[in-house]
């Protein structure tokens with residue numbers, strides 16, 4: 001059996017329910033991530049997405065189960081995992097640049113001052129903030145703060161990036177712009193990303209796979225939906241791809257109609273779904289041969 | 301329309317002139333001879349002597365004192381500058397000693413709920429004790445009036461610093477602590493690079509309260525131990541029935557207190573941050 005880059009095995013989280021019993025938020029979560037994959041997780045509020053992400057980050061502990069990355073069990077926070085929080089979590093007394101310098105210095109303590117600064121500036125440029133290096137977070141808009149936060153996470157070049165609804169607090173226009181930036185940064189770095197979102201379009205634009213979580217209590221990652229749209233993608237053109245609409249319809253249907261009753265495979269792993277090559281849907285003539293073959297296989 | 305600042309300054313000056321004018325009028329000596337009873341004549345105008353002096357007399361004295369603040373003509377006759385310097389020195393000595401203890405201890409208490417619970421009863425009992433109540437014990441144990449005054453300053457300025465440091469440290473946003481954790485900072489580096497700057501505004505608020513209390517207490521402490529200092533000076537001038545000097549030194553106590561607060565206020569500005 002070939003080991004994946006990241007393996008999550010039987011993760012569960014229980015809290016005392018206040019009446020002597022236990023309340024299981026989520027149970028027996030199993031999934032694996034490959035190196036370089038971009039995976040989004042969608043589910044209704046309160047099902048435990050943030051808790052799972054915090055366990056991966058090492059900031060929270062699961063009640064049962066374990067997480068293994070690169071063959072080593074995750075026991076606490078570490079620099080090989082970068083986190084972008086929904087509320088940015090920048091240090092407000094430091095300038096944008098110094099927030100990044102703080103992270104880069106922690107990652108490479110042996111680097112010279114100049115090298116640290118140069119490296120940090122490079123990442124701020126990548127998110128288009130070279131004009132705001134010396135501003136404090138309070139002098140930046142929400143979108144700019146989240147850019148700094150993203151730059152900080154990418155600057156330490158973690159093996160796994162964890163993003164918890166990074167654009168949740170932003171207006172739609174800003175969100176779109178930063179999504180495109182994230183696409184292009186990821187195109188360059190090809191880091192492994194695990195991201196929580198509640199935005200279906202965002203998930204399709206960014207991910208290779210989308211995990212769908214059923215409602216709590218006792219929530220599960222019920223399905224793993226393949227997004228069969230080639231990279232590089234762009235917000236302006238992605239909706240022209242027929243796979244986009246099929247995937248979108250599938251996700252919305254899950255969230256609206258099936259999230260209460262969905263369940264994973266018997267062995268606890270998520271059901272693998274490929275909406276774009278589903279037998280029930282007609283395949284467009286210009287579809288690529290791979291999905292054509294998949295469709296044939298499904299019909300047979 | 302002049303700016304708000306200019307108008308406020310004009311108004312302040314008018315209040316001052318009005319107050320000084322009223323004061324001056326209220327403290328005029330009664331018309332010579334006419335108003336005096338036989339008894340008062342016999343007393344040679346002693347009544348006139350013990351009147352509150354008019355502002356003009358206080359200003360005259362202030363001018364004389366401030367033009368030579370550091371003269372030293374024996375134990376009972378030193379310039380106001382020397383007396384103030386003694387007081388400031390005692391305040392700073394006690395205050396710095398309190399800082400050396402309160403900041404690290406506050407950090408410890410703020411970071412460890414166990415330490416907080418263990419120390420809390422002592423703090424709650426010791427904090428409400430008037431600093432002057434320590435004076436006899438301090439005099440007995442330390443056997444030195446100067447050091448005892450410094451000890452009293454130490455004991456009164458330690459509490460606001462300790463409590464504010466503990467509170468500031470305990471309430472650092474968990475997000476920022478998580479940033480330190482995800483970047484694998486050790487406990488010491490987390491304390492210095494994240495918790496200290498995050499809690500600094502709260503800590504400085506405590507330090508500012510402390511210096512205010514210390515300056516209040518030093519006057520009373522010096523009245524008790526005597527010898528030198530602005531508190532002793534006020535009491536001494538009262539014993540001499542030199543009311544002009546008493547009023548002048550009261551004003552100086554206010555001015556120095558304001559300056560001390562100003563310095564801490566500036567320091568507070570330096571560490572402030574907006575979220």
Ligand SMILES: Nc1ncnc2c1ncn2[C@@H]1O[C@H](COP(=O)(O)OP(=O)(O)O)[C@@H](O)[C@H]1O
Nearest residue numbers: 015025043044045046047048049050051052216
């Ligand atoms: N201390 C706690 N005691 C009981 N339940 C908790 C506690 N902390 C979190 N929860 C529950 O855990 C669930 C998962 O929370 P979270 O991971 O933030 O969900 P999501 O990110 O998917 O919205 C929530 O339903 C919440 O009520």
Ligand SMILES: [Mg+2]
Nearest residue numbers: 049050051164
């Ligand atoms: Mg959440």
